[in-house]
Amino acid sequence: MAEEHHKRPVKMPQLNIKIIRLIAAFVVLVLLILRIHNVALESQLGASTWLRLSVSGLIIGGMYALIAIGYTLVYGILFMINFAHGEVMMIGSFGGYFVFEAFNAIPVTLHDGTQISFLNAQPVIAILLAFLIGMGIAALTGYFLEKIAYRPLRGAPRLVPLISAIGASIFLQNAGQLLFGPQRRQYINPVIIDRGLGWQIPIAGTKVLLTYSGIFSLVLSATLMVALYLLVQRTKLGRAMRAVAQDKRTAALMGINVDKIISQTFVISGALAGSAGVMWGIHNGLTNYFVGFLPGIKAFTAAVLGGIGNIPGAMIGGLFLGIVESIGPAALGIDFQLQDVIAFSILILVLILRPSGILGEALTEEKV
Amino acid sequence: MNNLHIQKSAKNGLVFAVIIIFLALIGFTVTAASMIQKVFGVEVSVGTMPKYSALIAFLAFIGLWNGWRAAKQTEEHPLQAGHAILAGLASGFVTGLFALGYSLIVGTLQSNGVNVRVYLSSLSPESIIYFLFGQSPLSGGFIQLSLSTVSAAFGALLVIFWDRSQHQFLIWKQKLSAWGNASWPAKLRRNVFVGYIAMGVVLLLLVILPRTWGSYWNYVMGTVGIYVLLGIGLNIIVGYSGQLVLGYVAFFAIGAYSFALVTAPEPHNLNWNFWIAILVAVVASAISGVLIGLPILRLRGDYLAIVTLGFGEIIRILIKSDLLKEITLGPRGIRNIAGPTLFGKSFSSDSDFMYLIILAVLLSIFLARRWQESRIGRAWLAISQDETVAQATGVDTYKYKLLALAIGAAFAGLGGAIFASRNQFTGPEDHVLMVSINVLCLVIVGGMGSIPGVILGAFALKGLPEILRELESYRLLVFGALLVLMMIVRPEGLWPATRPKYEENSPPPVTVEGGSR
Amino acid sequence: MSKKILFFVFVVFAMILASCSGAQTPAPANTDAPVATDATTDKATDVPAAAGAPAVCATDEFGCAVIPPGSTIKLGMGAPMTGDYASFGIDISQGATIAIKDGGELDGFKFELVAQDTQGAPEGGAAVANKLVTDPTVVAIPGHIFSGSTEAAIPIYEKAGLPMLSPSATNPPLTTLGSKVFNRIAFTDAVQGKSAAEYLYNKLGFRKIAVMHDGGAYGQGLADVVKQEFTALGGEVVAYEGIEPGKQDYTTVLSVISSKNPEAVYFGGYVAEGYILANQMKQTGLENAVFFGCDGTFGAEFIEKSGANGEGAYAASLIPPDSDAKAKFDATYLADYGVPAGSLSPYTWSGYDAAAALIAMVKSVAVLGGDGNLYVPRGELVKAVRNMSGFSSITGDITCNDVGECNTAGPTFYIVQNGEWVQAPK
Structure with a gap:
């Protein structure tokens, strides 16, 4: 230690490191492409398998994107990682579950005397209500989460809200377990968005099943993303949100109620997470108190991948992550167990090349 | 007392209504009642509910709190008794109304044969009947209503008594502080030898306690000690150099596994000496820290956080994957990990491990202190305050960040090795994301950059859940709530850091704004 | 600075000394498993030389568990009660709780299940084990649930002489560790x-x-x-x-x-x-x-x-398709917990059996002392569980072999037909 006092710090040439990093990243990229090329040539995976993989990736990516937008919205305004966001999604997922469950219990007699559940008699109403309630509960959770766990910490050191968020996440998860029990609950879908039925697409001699639930999720997540984009870009609320994100103090001077905008941001991000939760239930069929954890972390990754604080970035990051996760192992010819390894490696690779994410505009250096 | 006050009280009552209904829904009312009963020495026998008096005590306690808060909310100085009681009554009545509504709904569902438990798993029929005091829904609900209202009124009255007796406390407080400022205690405090004596007492306790308090406390305190070790390591990264790392468990895992692999008979049968293996673990973790740091330390803030989080997940998945099964034994984990030996003697009892952990902690505290006060520490401080400025003033930020990561990783490696050795077993489930999160929490809960804070934080984070074991399935719920509460009450941490002074008359240090700018 | 270093060296020295003196105290000689021996474990010494203590306590390897009147005979379980696998822990402990209720009383002493949370991790398993061995009225362990947490717990119970009967730890090497206390119902x-x-x-x-x-x-x-x-x-x-x-x-x-x-x-x-x-x-x-x-x-x-x-x-x-015992258990489970047995995990029946078998074994060795205390000789109990033979319960006859595998029948295969599990053709 003693020498350390006297030794001058050795200057590392800054430029060289950048070049070395670039070269290293380039080499890795080339190797990756070569590997993918070889595997694709060798493997017996037909076109149908690739189609299946891409569709799966898109569907899961859409959900990641919806949750990631929530992370990004909150981050853009408060510069905090809302660690409890996955749990908000879980609560939304339960909301949808209970709606379907209730409607399934109501019998309806058709004209020809057959008895079916209300769920299948009025599927559109059921789905709408499931999403409304799921999103509503999640939005409410987001609202109170902010009010109870984050608002008192406004102005505290930056990591403090993160810990509070972690605490809230643990609390919500365990509350979910105590309220709804440890078991996994199965979503009962209306037949029109069934998980097992769907369009058979003939391709290369076999048929690929595109399930109704999958298509529904895909379309809905795309719609919600467009709607959110319009909300942020075109409405007064969106403008206020962007203003607050850019500079809270000035925004307040311009007559924007910052606290209210922050609350509304949490409501919106909660609603999106809730919709992702209901979608998750509809598509994967299950929900329990732990359902938010993995997607939460993945979506956080997606948000960073796209450039945190950037809404189109979160969408692209989510879809990209979903596709990499599902196609990656097959394309690289390695175990599916290593899906997450691939996803996170890609994240590291992308961030080495673009330190602020795919669409990030050096946000962290200037704005934080 | 006007309408506004009544409104405020009603709002307060609403909050408590949510709390009561939530507690009832998760079945906590029953658990709390059993705990109260236990405190009074009456065990609750299996399969039966505690006595109703225990439930009344619990509900009354919440009611008192309710009234207390309602009365405090009026913000009247001096508070008039009538107003206070009115506020308490209003608040308690609102809460009670909701409790009545809840009782009616749940009780009616129950008596109509609906199995509520299918949806809300904590609501067993017995617990519903218990909440209704064994009465019909309506009368049970009215008992709730009256209980809530009356106890809230008493809670409000408590505020009055508190205010009346307040000045007595103030006098005592003044006396105490006067005593504290008196000349001889202050002199005593400044005396170096007193500090040494205090230190000596602590050390004596550290020497004696592990031999006296039995294996369970050795185990719990050992875990706390290992987390202190981890906390000190992460504190160097997050607290000193200001880099947010969420994948600290990766280094912990690398330490534990490299230690396990070179000492365990399976899978490689190397059976190295304990001390050499510890060294291997520390070096391996430090090297991995440098390796992961090289490409990513340019990233800032949350980008670094998520990349390191990803790194931690990558390590965990690789350890349990089929790919590395030959090397790490996959999910099965490694067993028969060696304990410490010295001069051919085995030192593997729980108290021996406790000593080992205490030594390791003392050593790491010593090292961390030394580093913090050295040139390196000042470089870290500069980086954590403002990286761009630090760079501009000639600090090689990259190098010092790398150094922080390597040192932090080495501490994690040491912790991992001791952890594996003490349990004689390590598996992938020991190295999950929650470990990183726990360590980060303890650093921040304790107070970032402060070593006493880390120790306190480790007690809070790892000791508390063990203490909360009595709460059984509610312990993590309570733990999460406490974490939020702790942050709200003390955002700067339990024992905030005081920056070392480098020069006389230096301006007061700026409070550190977050680790990750 | 050098003063501080000197001080630190002194501390290190003191600790090593303290540690040395600990190692010199005689340690119990059970070294067939790689188990750390520890002189400070208070388990073996918790038997007071009371007048009422039966003779077996004096000769027993681990001494007796003394249960004073008014206390319960505790079975301790380490199970994941929170976290991703909570449903397993909750379900198995619920099964075991029913066994406790069915177990009735022994000389006026009731049984009690202490289910502690391991979160499914080895670390938690060790923590729970360390916690349970400090309670002198815990006599046996129907657990743990997962192999990892069981593995971490075995050395601790081995020291204290608490017999284990795991309903669900299936990792084959667990019984090859040479442990005297570990047994399991689940097949490997x-x-x-x-x-x-x-x-x-x-x-x-x-x-x-x-x-x-x-x-x-x-x-x-x-x-x-x-x-x-x-x-x-x-x-x-x-x-x-x-x-x-x-x-x-x-x-x-x-x-x-x-x-x-x-x-x-x-x-x-x-x-x-x-x-x-x-x-x-x-x-x-x-x-x-x-x-x-x-x-x-x-x-x-x-x-x-x-x-x-x-x-x-x-x-x-390992559950036979239909038996009276199973039907009775299923009915009780549904009444007590509101959901059909087996809807939380496939191991609830094993949880019942493990607890029931341990209760039977405790009953077979416990002695009511002259002073009103109940004495459970720990070493005897360990042996009794290992030598268990033909204990009949839901999963069939439980007979332990010399390494602690208590399910010798092997698996029965089932197939889903018309929405029901039926035995597949052999």
Whole structure:
């Protein structure tokens, strides 16, 4: 230690490191492409398998994107990682579950005397209500989460809200377990968005099943993303949100109620997470108190991948992550167990090349 | 007392209504009642509910709190008794109304044969009947209503008594502080030898306690000690150099596994000496820290956080994957990990491990202190305050960040090795994301950059859940709530850091704004 | 600074001294397992030389557990009560609780289950074990639940002389550690995997199968055995893949497997992933492949959640299909917990059996002392559990062999037919 006092710090040439990093990243990229090329040539995976993989990736990516937008919205305004966001999604997922469950219990007699559940008699109403309630509960959770766990910490050191968020996440998860029990609950879908039925697409001699639930999720997540984009870009609320994100103090001077905008941001991000939760239930069929954890972390990754604080970035990051996760192992010819390894490696690779994410505009250096 | 006050009280009552209904829904009312009963020495026998008096005590306690808060909310100085009681009554009545509504709904569902438990798993029929005091829904609900209202009124009255007796406390407080400022205690405090004596007492306790308090406390305190070790390591990264790392468990895992692999008979049968293996673990973790740091330390803030989080997940998945099964034994984990030996003697009892952990902690505290006060520490401080400025003033930020990561990783490696050795077993489930999160929490809960804070934080984070074991399935719920509460009450941490002074008359240090700018 | 360093060196020296003096005290001589010996364990010394203590306590290796009047005889369990696998811990402890209720009283002493949370991790297992051994009225352990947490706990119970009877720790090497206290009802992965491979090859006549597992010690161990045995029999394992539990969307991995056209998919893991796989197989071109599960995928939940997709799926179990004992248990479970037995995990019956068997063993060795205390000789109890023979319960007769494998019958295979598990043709 003693020498350390006297030794001058050795200057590392800054430029060289950048070049070395670039070269290293380039080499890795080339190797990756070569590997993918070889595997694709060798493997017996037909076109149908690739189609299946891409569709799966898109569907899961859409959900990641919806949750990631929530992370990004909150981050853009408060510069905090809302660690409890996955749990908000879980609560939304339960909301949808209970709606379907209730409607399934109501019998309806058709004209020809057959008895079916209300769920299948009025599927559109059921789905709408499931999403409304799921999103509503999640939005409410987001609202109170902010009010109870984050608002008192406004102005505290930056990591403090993160810990509070972690605490809230643990609390919500365990509350979910105590309220709804440890078991996994199965979503009962209306037949029109069934998980097992769907369009058979003939391709290369076999048929690929595109399930109704999958298509529904895909379309809905795309719609919600467009709607959110319009909300942020075109409405007064969106403008206020962007203003607050850019500079809270000035925004307040311009007559924007910052606290209210922050609350509304949490409501919106909660609603999106809730919709992702209901979608998750509809598509994967299950929900329990732990359902938010993995997607939460993945979506956080997606948000960073796209450039945190950037809404189109979160969408692209989510879809990209979903596709990499599902196609990656097959394309690289390695175990599916290593899906997450691939996803996170890609994240590291992308961030080495673009330190602020795919669409990030050096946000962290200037704005934080 | 006007309408506004009544409104405020009603709002307060609403909050408590949510709390009561939530507690009832998760079945906590029953658990709390059993705990109260236990405190009074009456065990609750299996399969039966505690006595109703225990439930009344619990509900009354919440009611008192309710009234207390309602009365405090009026913000009247001096508070008039009538107003206070009115506020308490209003608040308690609102809460009670909701409790009545809840009782009616749940009780009616129950008596109509609906199995509520299918949806809300904590609501067993017995617990519903218990909440209704064994009465019909309506009368049970009215008992709730009256209980809530009356106890809230008493809670409000408590505020009055508190205010009346307040000045007595103030006098005592003044006396105490006067005593504290008196000349001889202050002199005593400044005396170096007193500090040494205090230190000596602590050390004596550290020497004696592990031999006296039995294996369970050795185990719990050992875990706390290992987390202190981890906390000190992460504190160097997050607290000193200001880099947010969420994948600290990766280094912990690398330490534990490299230690396990070179000492365990399976899978490689190397059976190295304990001390050499510890060294291997520390070096391996430090090297991995440098390796992961090289490409990513340019990233800032949350980008670094998520990349390191990803790194931690990558390590965990690789350890349990089929790919590395030959090397790490996959999910099965490694067993028969060696304990410490010295001069051919085995030192593997729980108290021996406790000593080992205490030594390791003392050593790491010593090292961390030394580093913090050295040139390196000042470089870290500069980086954590403002990286761009630090760079501009000639600090090689990259190098010092790398150094922080390597040192932090080495501490994690040491912790991992001791952890594996003490349990004689390590598996992938020991190295999950929650470990990183726990360590980060303890650093921040304790107070970032402060070593006493880390120790306190480790007690809070790892000791508390063990203490909360009595709460059984509610312990993590309570733990999460406490974490939020702790942050709200003390955002700067339990024992905030005081920056070392480098020069006389230096301006007061700026409070550190977050680790990750 | 040098003063501080000197001080530190002094402290180190003091600690080593303290530690040395600890090692010199005589340690109990049980060294057949790699167990740390410890003189400070208070377990062996908790027997007061009271007048009422029966003679057996003086000679017993671990001494007696003394249960004063008014206390309960405790069975301690380490189970995941929170976290991702909470349903297992909660379910098994609920099963055991019913056994406690059925167990009745012993000389006026009631039994009690102390289920402590391990969060499913080895670290938690060790913490719980350390906690339980400090309670002198804990006499036996129906657990732990997962192999990892069991593994970490065995050395601690070994020191204290607490017999274990695990309902669900299936990792084969657990019984080869030479532990005196560890026993289990669950059959090992080795036994089950071998018979599953043989069943697939010989009985069902499959030659090309895919093997999957959930990446846990249990699932992967099982999948390894099946892969090995099936290849040894002459069959071909066309794909071997692990999945990450909790992900819920396994269509990608199934799509790749489907391109290799296996005749059956063997899955080692738990029911939560099992029915998802069974469902998603139908979406990914594996409609004609048979889903073949293990004892982790058996149970009502599989059928409930997979519905028509689960028809024709296989699983293994140690629970005989129908017996009076099972019917009685199922009725009690439904009444007590509001959900049918087996809908939280496939192991609740084993949890009942483990607790019931331990209670019976405690009853067989406990002695009521002259002073009104109940004395349970720990060493005797350890031996009694290991020598248990023909204890009849839900899972059939429990007979332990000399290493602690108490289920010698081997698995029974089941198939889903018309929405019910029925015994598959042998």
